[in-house]
Amino acid sequence: MLTQQIVNGLALGAIYALIALGYTLVYGILAMINFAHSEVLMLGSFAALGLAAFAPAAFGTGPLALAGLFAAGMLAAGALNAFIERFAYRPLRAVSRLAPLISAIGVSIILQNAVFLWVSDQSVAFPQPIAIRQIPLFGGAQISSLQAVTLAAALILMALLHFVVEKTRIGKAMRACADDLEAAGLMGVDADVVIAATFFIGGALGGAAGVLYSMSYGSTKYNLGFLPGAKAFTAAVLGGIGNVRGAVLGGFILGFLEVLAAGYIPNGAQWRDVIAFSVLILVLLVRPSGLLGEKLAEKV
């Protein structure tokens, strides 16, 4: 029973973690909450759906179809996020801290409505490139092929992100910008380029999560991003917003909380969001900067 909950918690947490990374990467550099991130992941899933509709023959089942969905979802979401940054946030960056936040809320509403009005106000079936079957694990627990793919994809993307952030030139520039944007400029770093790359990467991770989330429901909808977006944002805060490891940790913790609440508490399935968020509030009361959030070195 517990093994099963762990499997379910991991699969759900992996999706939250991917989305939370998008919030935390952006926050790390700009101290800004990208409220449009939920819509970016929703549009990632629609882009994948669009590709599947455009080339239906190629989208039966199989790894190639799966890769195609990911590629479309990630590229579209990454590009969209970078585009939003360029036109809705960058011009406001110097104005005030609040202006880009308001702009983000505006973008979020516009994108939701655009899909609602021009694409569909209903759920739309999402392709299922994986043959669904249950794989038995030890202790009587099972993992579905979909959960396995979700976990594998999330872990690969996290490993990739880790490599980029720790080892590559752009990754080091991202970390330098997160430490001190102005000082990074003095080192010859074009902050605009780094910020655009950060939005692209965060958006692409969100796009992957959007595809995984839609696959697990078998459908997508104009408001698909809202709930996982809100939860992943909370997960990022729980882990310590701005901290990459914290986002992953927070995502998994939130996934576990929900699954455990649903599994062990009477009527837990209905109460799981309430329980999960109550725990979050408690943790934040004890640790306001989140689990791994550090007090940043004082800047002069």
Add this chain to the structure above:
Amino acid sequence: MSGGAMLSLDGVHAVYGRKIRALRGVSLEVRAGEVVALIGNNGAGKTTLMKTIAGLLAPEKGRVTFQGRALSGLPPHEVMRMGLSLVPEGRRIFPRLTVMENLEMGAYSRAHGAELAREYEHVFTLFPVLGRRRAQLGGTLSGGEQQMLAMGRALMAAPKLLMLDEPSMGLAPVVVDKIFEIIARINQEGVTVLLVEQNARRALKAAARAYVLETGEIVSAGDSASLLRDPAVQKAYLGL
């Protein structure tokens, strides 16, 4: 304007917001190979001047020229690529990057290769402590080590002109000696230096020429020896 000026400012004004006028028509020049000091009290506008040259602040009026090219309006990453590096006030090293990564960021604008390997060696020769602490996070260094890292980081870009904003601030006298020793040494190696200091006596001894800034205006200028003897300067800045 003499033909030999490497950096020149001509009637530069700078404002914060709409009201605070921090620079009021500053003109000065730095010639290739010199060490020039800029002294002035708290709030005189020294940091503002450095920021304006480095491109962190756009001048409201006036011209900044470096090696014959106008800098005014260029963003910091383009200014530094022309060979003009600023070691900012408060050091501003990257606290969550290792010492080595901080230095790598200093070399961000340059092609990699053998030349760069020599640069690391050079920085580690100037500041052996950085070599010993290369895997440590920048934020965990002592104040003096952070200042050395900030200078080493700037040198990684092989600047033609190095601007230092209060490099001795908050440091023990021995460390201050070391910092000034390094300034003299890199100048001998061909780097032109513009030095901002509140420690006017040290600055005037390190520099051949100096400017005195008061509430956003240059109030006197000349070679350091005569400024050291100037009664007004003695009274205001040397505590005599």
